[in-house]
Amino acid sequence: GAGVSQSPRYKVAKRGQDVALRCDPISGHVSLFWYQQALGQGPEFLTYFQNEAQLDKSGLPSDRFFAERPEGSVSTLKIQRTQQEDSAVYLCASSLVGFMGDTEAFFGQGTRLTVV
């Protein structure tokens, strides 16, 4: 596709419910990132994939958060037993190559998750 696509755009979940957020990166992009952005704050890093390998998951806030990218393209961020503090915008970004020489990452519009 032309850009990074995320779905759904909006998700309302009842506390305790499981949710799955999808990211379609730009075709051919090796690197994929997930970020969490609270209202009025900058994005906070969650996890990083290079192709299908999850190289860094140090930003995942708890073991309720799980991400996968099984075929090296589409990625899913899953949150189990959602809590109110999980309410945020979840941003996905992709970049072309898989090393620190990347000079640009392209972001999707995000999924706004509201836990009630």
Place this chain on the structure above:
Amino acid sequence: GQNIDQPTEMTATEGAIVQINCTYQTSGFNGLFWYQQHAGEAPTFLSYNVLDGLEEKGRFSSFLSRSKGYSYLLLKELQMKDSASYLCAVRASGYALNFGKGTSLLVTP
């Protein structure tokens, strides 16, 4: 840890010039990025600095001093559409960008 500071809010007049500062203290450095984010939209890439000095791109310029841990984004000939949040981000020793909290810029007529 990573510490990236930028002002919370700024206001400027249409047609004017505004400078948004960013200071950082990170364990390692492999590039500083500026992104623009309109409300409810994706951050969009503005600039990248890895060496000291000024990078100019149209109305936008970005400056970096690695020894001072300092950068600024300069916006010239401000337009109303420039009202947005401006995010400073540093790539330290890993792959991820570490973002500041963003500076909300309001351009007034």
